[in-house]
Amino acid sequence: MEGLPLIGHLHLLGRILHLSFQTLSTKYGPIVFLRLGMVPAVVISSLELVKEVLKIQDANFALGPYLTMGEYNYNFRDIGFVLYCDYWKSMRKLCATELFTVKRIESFQAYVFHVVMQILMSKPFFEYREHEAEMSSKGKDFKHIVFEITEQMLQFHISEFVPAFMRRIDWKIQR
Helix, strand or coil: CCEEEECHHHHHHHCCHHHHHHHHHHHHHCCEEEECCCCCEEECCHHHHHHHHHHCCCCHCCCCCHHHHHCEEEEEEECCCCCCCCCHHHHHHHHHHCCCCCCHHHHHHHHHHHHHHHHCCCCCCEEEEEEEEECCHHHHHHHHHHHHHHHHHHHHHHHHHCCHHHHHHHCCCCC
């Protein structure tokens, strides 16, 4: 399957990506190689192959694509955007063994937002009244901003798939 210059196989993808990938894997098999713009990508739709890639061959497949938002998150040092390197290995180990265990997450649920906001911003985001906590107006504003940023990060950005000199065509990044 031939891709087009500069856009690769982007023209084969519809608005709902997982359905597009399912259609391609039904037509071409459990492993499909695509060029998303200038970015090579492999779509794997077999459970056995996914286990092989994520568990056994993870170091070979750990280098993810360039994501525009990674540049704006501590230059790819943020936990969600870190590039494969020794730092990535140590972050992954720390997260797997200390931060994201079931026991740890359950212990954090009750108060983590309040504590993190106190540490990061030195501002309380909850008001306590008669043994009940209610989110303050500043807390609601901050929550809205976090949801807006998350929504922006999850959107499709053409600049992630084209050569660097063409990244300015992505009008959504300015926002």
